[in-house]
Amino acid sequence: MKPPCEIVVWYVIPAIRSELAKELLNLGMKQKDVSELMDITQPAVSQYITDKRGSGIKLDDNVRDMIKNFARQLSVGEATKADLISTTCKICNHVKLSDVLDQLNIDKSELGEDCQSCLGSEVN
Structure with missing residues (x-):
């Protein structure tokens, strides 16, 4: 069993x-600009938009809306590259651990009490 923090990373x-890369491209940015903004390589952007990377789970509509809003803010200059980490953390905290574990077919009963703090949501 992977600890929840590892599930977050993977x-x-x-x-x-x-989702963010896809939204930025939908808003007219080029892959090179997206890679510079997100501080990742252009091949990583390509893998994200073709679902070769980052497609292991489906995010709920609320989280996707948060990502769309952030992408829009980035595209019009209301947010900057400096906001990327803090906003990603805020978005991550809205992901429900139980939904992720269900999608990955992981038994929640294997998690100890200390694991309940990950993802900002309850395990049970």
Whole structure:
């Protein structure tokens, strides 16, 4: 059993990045500009938008709306590259751990009490 923090690194953050890259491209940005903004390589952007990376889980509509709003803010200059980490963390905290564990077919009963703080949501 992977601890929830590892699940965040392997599944949640890549899913958020994938959605953000797709939204920025939909708003007219070029892959090179998206890569510079997100501080990732252009091939990583390509992998995110083709679902070769970051497609292991489906984010709920509320989280996707948060990502769309952030992408819009980035595209019009209301947010900057400096906001990327803090906003990604805020978005990540809205992802429900139980939904992610269900999608990955992980038994929640294997998690100890200390694991309940990850993702800002309840385990049970």
